[in-house]
Amino acid sequence: MNSFDLFVGAVLQFLSDGLTGATWWQLVLITLVMTHITIASVTIYLHRHQAHRSLDLHPIPAHFFRFWLWMTTGQVTKEWAAIHRKHHAKCEKEGDPHSPHVFGIKTVFWKGAELYRAESKNQETLARYGHGTPDDWMERNVYTRYSALGVSLMLIINVALFGVAGLSVWAVQMMWIPVTAAGIINGIGHWWGYRNFEATDASTNISPWGIIIGGEELHNNHHTYPTSAKLSVKPFEFDIGWLYISVLKALGLATVKKTPPKLAFGDVKPADEKTLEAIIANRYEVMAGFAKALREASARELQDMKSRSADVGLFQAARRWLHRDDDKVPESVKPQLAAVLERNAVLHKMVTMREELRALWSSTHATREQMAADLAAWCKRAEDSGIAALRDFSVKLRSVS
Numbered sequence: 001m002n003s004f005d006l007f008v009g010a011v012l013q014f015l016s017d018g019l020t021g022a023t024w025w026q027l028v029l030i031t032l033v034m035t036h037i038t039i040a041s042v043t044i045y046l047h048r049h050q051a052h053r054s055l056d057l058h059p060i061p062a063h064f065f066r067f068w069l070w071m072t073t074g075q076v077t078k079e080w081a082a083i084h085r086k087h088h089a090k091c092e093k094e095g096d097p098h099s100p101h102v103f104g105i106k107t108v109f110w111k112g113a114e115l116y117r118a119e120s121k122n123q124e125t126l127a128r129y130g131h132g133t134p135d136d137w138m139e140r141n142v143y144t145r146y147s148a149l150g151v152s153l154m155l156i157i158n159v160a161l162f163g164v165a166g167l168s169v170w171a172v173q174m175m176w177i178p179v180t181a182a183g184i185i186n187g188i189g190h191w192w193g194y195r196n197f198e199a200t201d202a203s204t205n206i207s208p209w210g211i212i213i214g215g216e217e218l219h220n221n222h223h224t225y226p227t228s229a230k231l232s233v234k235p236f237e238f239d240i241g242w243l244y245i246s247v248l249k250a251l252g253l254a255t256v257k258k259t260p261p262k263l264a265f266g267d268v269k270p271a272d273e274k275t276l277e278a279i280i281a282n283r284y285e286v287m288a289g290f291a292k293a294l295r296e297a298s299a300r301e302l303q304d305m306k307s308r309s310a311d312v313g314l315f316q317a318a319r320r321w322l323h324r325d326d327d328k329v330p331e332s333v334k335p336q337l338a339a340v341l342e343r344n345a346v347l348h349k350m351v352t353m354r355e356e357l358r359a360l361w362s363s364t365h366a367t368r369e370q371m372a373a374d375l376a377a378w379c380k381r382a383e384d385s386g387i388a389a390l391r392d393f394s395v396k397l398r399s400v401s
Helices: 003-017 024-051 059-072 077-089 105-120 123-129 137-143 149-162 165-185 219-224 240-250 273-281 283-306 312-321 334-343 345-362 368-383 388-397
Strands: 055-057 254-256
Touching: 024 055, 024 059, 024 077, 024 165, 024 240, 055 059, 059 137, 059 149, 077 105, 077 123, 105 165, 149 165, 240 254, 273 283, 273 345, 273 368, 283 312, 283 334, 283 345, 283 388, 312 334, 334 345, 345 368, 345 388, 368 388
Parallel strands: none
Antiparallel strands: 055 254
């Protein structure tokens, strides 16, 4: 065998195995690890640290995340932070860069990356919402100026390490964020899932176990408490991004600035200004508690009504939507809910008092003293209503501290 044949054989062997000679299952594991690091970089650095300032990062992990994102996504920190901040400022309204309620779920899911790229060219968005992002020499002369260079280098590295199979590894890396962040979180995370809180937008939690997308699956929690570094709220929820932040904190590489407020209870006392302050600070948890009480009361009342009526569809709609805020209820369902409330005084009273409770902290003209007096009056009406669910909720409300 001559030297040329040996050279060709060596080249073919290199293209087949790369420098590592990794097996297929090793390639799968390596790809999953690398894409997970990318997800962690997005949720910890871009999202929680840069866009919302919910934590401060030491320069070492901050620059590592920035470098890794340059290599694996080509994303520019200022662009990402600005677009995300604009999304929160105009959520589900005209001007939201990627709302499925504005563009349609199919467009956001399949073309979310295109929507992102289009908005990244909007200089007004960058100027208004991109403040406070990195503007050092590396950012100006490398990461922003040559944003495509990093992913090109990653392609070369992947091919060198894994041979031709490195092309597949690179392709998965390039698709990971457009599919998971732009498609799933921006699309499905505002369309389908469960809601812990009646946030003002349509955000949902896709899964209670935020692992694959770094905790971003808990999207309703995030939109309820956008400046929180921790996205899990309920005991059954898990935010792997928060786990990594906790490790960084223990190592002195991160400082957490804010987490979700916790509703605390003490002795039952007359509702006063301190009670009012605690309720307002925890208003989403308070209203979630009322929704739970309303669901439980609805189940009992609707079962009794169902035994006296054949309109099954009416009760199914009521069971699903009665505890939701009016602006989240489909217009086609509202007549059915109105019919149920007309027939049932207990549910009508509870829905009415829910809106009255919400109005307490929505007023822009009442003084704090007046709001406290209104809260005390609300509690008295609830406890004198003869409705056990209302009475129990009011007593618990007066123990909030």
